[in-house]
Amino acid sequence: MTVRPLPSSTPSAQGVDASGVLAFLDAVEAAEGIEPHSLMVLRHGHVVAAGWWAPYTPDRLHLLYSLSKSFTATATGLAVAEGLIRLDDPVISYFPEFEADITDPRSRAMRVRHLASMTSGHEAETYERAAALDPEELVRGFLLLPPERDPGTVFAYNQPATYTLAAILQRVTGRSLTAYLRPRLLDPLGIGEVAWLTDRRGRELGFSGLHGTTDAVARLGQLYLRGGVWEDRRLLSRAWVAEATRALIPTAGAMGDTDREDWDRGYGFQFWQSRHGYRGDGAYGQFCLVLPEQDAVLAVTAATTDMQALLNLVWQHLLPAFRPGPPAGPQDAETALADRLARLSLPAAPGRAAPPDRTGEWSAAEFAPYGGVRAGLPGLTGAAVNANADGWTLTLVEHGHRLDLRLRPGGWSVAEEPVPTAVSGGWTDRDTLAVDIAFLETPHRLRVACSLPGRTLTARWGTEPLHGGPLRSLRAPRRPV
The missing domain is CATH 2.40.128 (Lipocalin)
Structure with missing residues (x-):
């Protein structure tokens, strides 16, 4: 498949202050504990800044960790539209072979929408406990673990919830997530190669493990920014996009950390609410930031244990760069930005030749x-x-x-x-x-x-x-x- 590049433009033509992007590059490179790998900035549907810190390159697949969940959510929206699943179906109805084992009333009351919104009723992550209950079938282990609360009443970031959602999708479609998404999402968006980790059963994980380019992340964000439409073709229903990207359940305090402001704004269907807009994100700084008020998308890959610090730099430097009209900053900032983006590189570790x-x-x-x-x-x-x-x-x-x-x-x-x-x-x-x-x-x-x-x-x-x-x-x- 020939992948057409996204439309590109100068920052000023799309109302973006190049000085703000330069300030972000300065800040992220100076920040202790943040190793940037890539950045793409889209405004009004155009790429206005894109850069990769060598040795990382544009065509390199990158492990997205939990940003994978947003692709799983998109597959869910497509399957709902095709009538393959229903959000209010009991989860157990898709696994009749476990019917006799699952006796807890809360487990039996769990619906597909509760998987998608991380509201299974469990009060904390269940992965290790579910795997201990059934090392061979995580879905069964998850359903055997009684929720502490009624489904739909409490948020808990919970990998087996998304895994079970992905298992349902792969069961009803008879295909892997990647194969199901290829003609419905990946090809229409112009996303080339992707790869998804599988478990011992051969299932793609759903909750993690997707490898894709920064460009693929940017295209997914642009699809959601446009309400599910890509190049005048509707791929996702507007209702799905609206539901998936709003705060369906409060998350304040749910992550057990007082310095996670962008994780305390609510959760949708595998998307987080942010102080500005909403996002898919993955461990160590993999971000798809969608900013409807600014008509912008940011795709970022990085390596950091302080993801909030990275988001803080985005809000501090990139957010103010989006202007309602052409910025009044110096014209030479665009030339400087283009030169800077072309020369991005990570410093090599110190060391000399052998003595x-x-x-x-x-x-x-x-x-x-x-x-x-x-x-x-x-x-x-x-x-x-x-x-x-x-x-x-x-x-x-x-x-x-x-x-x-x-x-x-x-x-x-x-x-x-x-x-x-x-x-x-x-x-x-x-x-x-x-x-x-x-x-x-x-x-x-x-x-x-x-x-x-x-x-x-x-x-x-x-x-x-x-x-x-x-x-x-x-x-x-x-x-x-």
Whole structure:
């Protein structure tokens, strides 16, 4: 499929102050604990600013974590319109094989709309408890867990609720979420490749695991901003868009954190209300921000454990950049912004070339996890450093599986196999090799250090992966050849 680019324009032609976008770039790059990966700004249906911080690129799939939920919600809206499901159907009616097991009256009273709005009646996340009740079938484990309150009366962010919604969709359509969405949403929007993680049953997760480009996120936001219409073709009903994106249930205090103002505004069908507009979001800073009052959409990918801080910078710098007419700022700001967006890059980790007088000791050196294998993070059993004709290679070992990483001090070394990575770093002193490994289809970076005197290895995550698995799994799923 040929993907047509979104319409583009200069910021001023769409009433956007380029100085505000520049101020946001300055702020996000200066913010401690925020690693930006991409930004797209749409106003009046036009891309007015887009940039990717190298080594991240426009065509790179990126793990969206819970922003996946908004795509699942969209599939739900399509299935409702086609008469495949009804929001007021009992959830148990879609799983007759569990009918005899599910005896709690609140579980039996749970409706499809309660799954979509995170109002199953449970007062907290149920994933671990549901998985413990049935490790092989999360839907059954979830339905076996009696809600503490009546469904529809309390909000709790709850992964099995969305998983069960996704399971219903895959059951009634007879297809994966991706296959169902392809002709109804992805192709009409011009979204190219996407990939969704599956569980051991082969189901796409629904609540997480979708990998897509920043452009795909922007297109979904634009569809909702336009009330479900794309290029004069209605894809979603206006009623669905309105219901999915309004506050169906209060969320204040539900996340157990007093500094989450943008999570205390209410929840719709897999969309959050924000201080401004509404949004889909995913762990570590994956955002689809829809701003109806400004007629704007923002798509962001990042790596941060402080998502509220990132949103605060958006409201502080980008929101005021949207003007009712052409901005009065200096004209050279647009030239500066275009140049800046073309040169965005993440700084490489510090490090020098191998110390010349220690190359013999470093070459073929092997390292064991500091404190033993059980202390290894994220499960590394060893590492080795080797010199070759092309330079140096760091090899990480996980229980017999090798990940060879080429070192290029002073910059990023990008490789696609066996997992897409960008590596930077080098020797910080004669005895220490320190390397950052960015797993390019995720928001995750691993920092590894090898110490020559003790032949020990340490490793720590910047943002820790939430799906588990070995390093080689930190990539978008690939279709079988």
